[in-house]
Every structure is written in C-alpha cells, then in structure tokens.
Amino acid sequence: MxxxxxxxxxxxxxxxxxxxxxxxxxxxxxxxxxxxxxxxxxxxxxxxxxxxxxxxxxxxxxxxxxxxxxxxxxxxxxxxxxxxxxxxxxxxxxxxxxxxxxxxxxxxxxxxxxxxxxxxxxxxxxxxxxxxxxxxxxxxxxxxxxxxxxxxxxxxxxxxxxxxxxxxxxFFSGFYILAEKSIRVGDFISIEGVGEGTVVDISWRTTKIQTLPNNLIIIPNKKLAESIVTNYDLPEQELSLSTVIGVSYDEDPDRVEQILLDEARKAVREMGGTNPDFTPLIRFAPADYSLNFTVIWRAINVRERGRQIHEMNKRLVKRLRAEGIEIPFPVRTVYIRRERGQGLKSSTRRQATRRAVNGAKSG
Missing domain, CATH: 1.20.58 (Methane Monooxygenase Hydroxylase; Chain G, domain 1)
Structure with missing residues (x-):
C-alpha cells in the first residue's frame, strides 16, 4: 500500500x-x-x-x-x-x-x-x-x-x-424559603422580635426587608427560616382593620352604635383603599371608664393600614362630637375603706401622742 x-x-x-x-x-x-x-x-x-x-x-x-x-x-x-x-x-x-x-x-x-x-x-x-x-x-x-x-x-x-x-x-434556608413560596419578593411580612416591612431581596445568604420608615432590615436566611413570620400578602392581600373608640357610660349604646356604623360606612366609601362590598362591623364591650366600640372594616392591603386607621379615627371623633356624644378622659375612682378597729387604734395613737407633747411643754 x-x-x-x-x-x-x-x-x-x-x-x-x-x-x-x-x-x-x-x-x-x-x-x-x-x-x-x-x-x-x-x-x-x-x-x-x-x-x-x-x-x-x-x-x-x-x-x-x-x-x-x-x-x-x-x-x-x-x-x-x-x-x-x-x-x-x-x-x-x-x-x-x-x-x-x-x-x-x-x-x-x-x-x-x-x-x-x-x-x-x-x-x-x-x-x-x-x-x-x-x-x-x-x-x-x-x-x-x-x-x-x-x-x-x-x-x-x-x-x-x-x-x-x-x-x-x-444558602439552603434561602433555597427552601424560595421553593416553598411562603415568603416572596414584594410580600409585606412581620417577623417576631425583628420588625415588619416589604421583602425587597432574597439572596443566597440574607433576606432584605424595607420597613415603612424606609430603613433596611438584613436578616440571615437561617434566622428567618426559624422565626415566626406573618405574611400579610398570603393567602390574599385583603385584610381586616379595626379601631377602638370609647364613650361615656351616660350615653345610649344603641344610639352610639348607629352613629358609628353610619360614619364607618361613609368612610369606607370615601377614603379609598377599602373593600366597599364589605359592610363595617361594630362590636361593643364595657371598659374601666368608658363604653368601648370596636369598628371593623376591610382594606385592600396592609400598606393602607396606617393611613386608614388614622383617617377612620379622625372621622369617628368628629362625628361623635358633632352628635354631642361625650368621649371621656381616662378616669379611675379609688375607694379607701377603713376598718372600725383600725380607726380606734389610730385615734388612740393620736391621743397618746397629744398627751406626750402636752407633758413635755408643761415640764
């Protein structure tokens, strides 16, 4: 070849x-x-x-x-x-x-x-x-x-x-959090003992949370996975909000309830960020110095919480004042009971003291 x-x-x-x-x-x-x-x-x-x-x-x-x-x-x-x-x-x-x-x-x-x-x-x-x-x-x-x-x-x-x-x-805690989808970027969460805010990043080592005052919480994924976390965006963003307002014991509870319910309905329709299909609820309970009424309504997400509670409180206070309903200051009446025997002993002590003083003067 x-x-x-x-x-x-x-x-x-x-x-x-x-x-x-x-x-x-x-x-x-x-x-x-x-x-x-x-x-x-x-x-x-x-x-x-x-x-x-x-x-x-x-x-x-x-x-x-x-x-x-x-x-x-x-x-x-x-x-x-x-x-x-x-x-x-x-x-x-x-x-x-x-x-x-x-x-x-x-x-x-x-x-x-x-x-x-x-x-x-x-x-x-x-x-x-x-x-x-x-x-x-x-x-x-x-x-x-x-x-x-x-x-x-x-x-x-x-x-x-x-x-x-x-x-x-x-790393594995972060991967587990992402795979489970219990915490997602953009969710508003509250971590027990840490704070609350919006999740802005989940990296391989830490999770970053932006708080409402615009601060940044950086928490290790391991600690986040071990913490008790409230996710306000799951299972849905809509949530219930409430505020408590007290009136004098001299007021009629039924009348106060109707006034508060009427004003709460107007507020839900006008202040925005609420669920207008949800009828506000009123819950009554007597307290130490006032008759307390809890007003409950629904907001579209937790980010509306501060603004809506602020607005609702102002409207309710103004309406109660306009209706002549008394909103009491915190008052506590203290009753002091004196036993009869204790009173006699105290009187005896005072007489003995008076005799001793008079004797000293005469001497």
Missing part, C-alpha cells in the same frame, strides 16, 4: 464521519425544535442548546478514532491517542450534562421566583460537582491512582463544610 493510500483512506473516513455529524446535528436540531414548538415547557430548548455544539465534537472524536485505527501507529502512540480521545469524550459528555443540569436549575429557579444569586450559585455547584466527577473518571482511565486524591478531597471538603457551616445553612 502506497503512502498516499495509507493516509487517504483514513482522511476519507474522517471526513465522512464528520459530515455525518453535521447532518445529524441539523436533523436533530430541526426535530427537537419542531417538537419544542408544540410544548409549553422550555426544558426542550435547554436540552437542544446543550447538545447542539457537542454533537460535532463527538463525531470529531469518532472520526479521529476511526482514522487512527486505519493507520499503522506504534503501540505506545496508539495507546496514548486512544486514552486522550476517551478523556476528551468523557469530559465533553460531562460538560454537556453540566450545561443541561445548569439549564434545568435556571428554568425551575425562574419558575419558583428564586433570586438570581441563589440560582447562579446552584448552577456553579452543580457544574463543579459533575466536572469533578468526570475528572476523577478520566484520571482513573489514564491509570493514575486516585485513592489518595479522593481522600484528600474528602478531608478538604469536610474542612470547607465546617468552615462554611453558617453560610451553607443560610
């Missing part, structure tokens, strides 16, 4: 396999794209984007392998080429799987409303894990002893995990 024939056939085989690779990629891309257009999910687009480029690399590796097999190479060179091609194939497959896993994490992260930082960190960790496993497999195939390396990596990973214990706890 001439030198031309010896290298012409392998080159021809390599070219044919590579051409088949381009054809397969084109056909596969068209089929997957057509199938993707008929589905609502975007996962097929993720898979298509991940395998589009590696297909050519796989056929390239196959073409080189077939061409080398037709060439009479020395055994030691052939072994090196085979192992190199196998390592390249393993790494390319691992890279493809890492891209698919990263795309899936990004897709579901957007579905659950995960923060960009959490999604990105999850993608990095997944890629690192898959590629690390691929490198270990490649080293094993190349005949390199990996047991000491794996042991060293295990000890190093344990040390890193212990050093980053709080960071990892915050």
């Amino acid at each position: 001439s030198l031309l024939e010896e290298y012409l056939y392998p080159a021809l085989v390599f070219s044919i396999i590579l051409a088949v690779g381009f054809a397969v990629r084109k056909i596969l891309t068209r089929v997957i794209r057509h199938w993707a257009e008929r589905t609502e999910t975007k996962l097929d687009d993720v898979i298509l984007g991940a395998i589009r480029s590696p297909i050519i690399l796989w056929f390239l590796v196959g073409g080189i392998y077939a061409a080398v097999a037709l060439i009479r190479l020395p055994l030691n060179i052939a072994v090196v080429v085979d192992r190199g091609l196998l390592a390249l194939l393993i790494l390319s497959i691992a890279w493809t799987l890492a891209n698919i896993a990263s795309g899936v994490i990004k897709y579901y992260g957007s579905k659950i409303g995960a923060a960009i930082q959490v999604t990105s960190l999850g993608q990095i960790i997944t890629k690192f894990a898959i590629l690390s496993l691929a490198i270990v497999i490649v080293l094993s195939e190349l005949g390199i002893e990996i047991t000491p390396l794996v042991a060293s990596l295990g000890i190093g990973a344990l040390a890193i995990a212990l050093a980053l214990q709080d960071t990892l706890a915050n």
Whole structure:
C-alpha cells in the first residue's frame, strides 16, 4: 500500500464521519425544535442548546478514532491517542450534562421566583460537582491512582463544610424559603422580635426587608427560616382593620352604635383603599371608664393600614362630637375603706401622742 493510500483512506473516513455529524446535528436540531414548538415547557430548548455544539465534537472524536485505527501507529502512540480521545469524550459528555443540569436549575429557579444569586450559585455547584466527577473518571482511565486524591478531597471538603457551616445553612434556608413560596419578593411580612416591612431581596445568604420608615432590615436566611413570620400578602392581600373608640357610660349604646356604623360606612366609601362590598362591623364591650366600640372594616392591603386607621379615627371623633356624644378622659375612682378597729387604734395613737407633747411643754 502506497503512502498516499495509507493516509487517504483514513482522511476519507474522517471526513465522512464528520459530515455525518453535521447532518445529524441539523436533523436533530430541526426535530427537537419542531417538537419544542408544540410544548409549553422550555426544558426542550435547554436540552437542544446543550447538545447542539457537542454533537460535532463527538463525531470529531469518532472520526479521529476511526482514522487512527486505519493507520499503522506504534503501540505506545496508539495507546496514548486512544486514552486522550476517551478523556476528551468523557469530559465533553460531562460538560454537556453540566450545561443541561445548569439549564434545568435556571428554568425551575425562574419558575419558583428564586433570586438570581441563589440560582447562579446552584448552577456553579452543580457544574463543579459533575466536572469533578468526570475528572476523577478520566484520571482513573489514564491509570493514575486516585485513592489518595479522593481522600484528600474528602478531608478538604469536610474542612470547607465546617468552615462554611453558617453560610451553607443560610444558602439552603434561602433555597427552601424560595421553593416553598411562603415568603416572596414584594410580600409585606412581620417577623417576631425583628420588625415588619416589604421583602425587597432574597439572596443566597440574607433576606432584605424595607420597613415603612424606609430603613433596611438584613436578616440571615437561617434566622428567618426559624422565626415566626406573618405574611400579610398570603393567602390574599385583603385584610381586616379595626379601631377602638370609647364613650361615656351616660350615653345610649344603641344610639352610639348607629352613629358609628353610619360614619364607618361613609368612610369606607370615601377614603379609598377599602373593600366597599364589605359592610363595617361594630362590636361593643364595657371598659374601666368608658363604653368601648370596636369598628371593623376591610382594606385592600396592609400598606393602607396606617393611613386608614388614622383617617377612620379622625372621622369617628368628629362625628361623635358633632352628635354631642361625650368621649371621656381616662378616669379611675379609688375607694379607701377603713376598718372600725383600725380607726380606734389610730385615734388612740393620736391621743397618746397629744398627751406626750402636752407633758413635755408643761415640764
């Protein structure tokens, strides 16, 4: 066999396999794209984007392998080429799987409303894990002893995990919060012992809450996950508001109730941010120095709470004054009861003291 024939056939085989690779990629891309257009999910687009480029690399590796097999190479060179091609194939497959896993994490992260930082960190960790496993497999195939390396990596990973214990706890707590959807960006929440405000960001380490005075509360995700949280936007934003107003015991409760109910209905219609379909409620209870009436109505969200209670209180006070209803000041009457025996003893003490004083003067 001439030198031309010896290298012409392998080159021809390599070219044919590579051409088949381009054809397969084109056909596969068209089929997957057509199938993707008929589905609502975007996962097929993720898979298509991940395998589009590696297909050519796989056929390239196959073409080189077939061409080398037709060439009479020395055994030691052939072994090196085979192992190199196998390592390249393993790494390319691992890279493809890492891209698919990263795309899936990004897709579901957007579905659950995960923060960009959490999604990105999850993608990095997944890629690192898959590629690390691929490198270990490649080293094993190349005949390199990996047991000491794996042991060293295990000890190093344990040390890193212990050093980053709080960071990892915050990361997984943040991911759990986002996946559960119990707290979302934009929700108005109240944290027991911390404060309340609007969630503006949930990152991989902390959650940021903007309070009504425009301050920023930064709380670690681990502490947030362990706290008792009231979410005013779940299950719905609408909520009940109430205010208590007291009148004198001399007033007629029925008349006061009708006046308050009439004014509350007007307020609900006029002050905005309320549910006009909800009829205000009045609840009565006697207190220490006044007859207390609780007025209840519905607001569209908790952000209206301060303004509406302020407005409702002003309207109710003005209406009661206009109707001549007395709003009492806090008053407490204290009755002191003196026992008869105690009174005699006190009188006896006063007489004894008076005699002693008179005796001293006369002396």
